[in-house]
Amino acid sequence: MSEDVSSKPLPELAEYALETPLNCHHCQKVITCLHVVRLLRTKVNFVSTLPRRGHVIVCPECRRILSADLGGMT
Numbered sequence: 876m877s878e879d880v881s882s883k884p885l886p887e888l889a890e891y892a893l894e895t896p897l898n899c900h901h902c903q904k905v906i907t908c909l910h911v912v913r914l915l916r917t918k919v920n921f922v923s924t925l926p927r928r929g930h931v932i933v934c935p936e937c938r939r940i941l942s943a944d945l946g947g948m949t
């Protein structure tokens with residue numbers, strides 16, 4: 876099993892309410908909001924065209940990653 880991180884604080888965390896409650900596909904709980912954590916590029920070994928930042932969407936109940944995107948929030 877992976878390490879339980881649910882008791883650790885996340886410094887860069889934003890909360891977004893869901894318009895409709897949804898089931899997390901990891902823990903199967905009904906969630907009414909999502910947590911968004913910023914993703915900052917820290918290392919690149921070539922001239923990268925990848926964006927410098929992005930975000931990860933995590934379940935507020937189990938904190939597993941539901942989705943990740945590069946390019947920031949628009």
Ligand SMILES: [Zn+2]
Binds near residue numbers: 902903904934935939
């Ligand atoms: Zn979950």
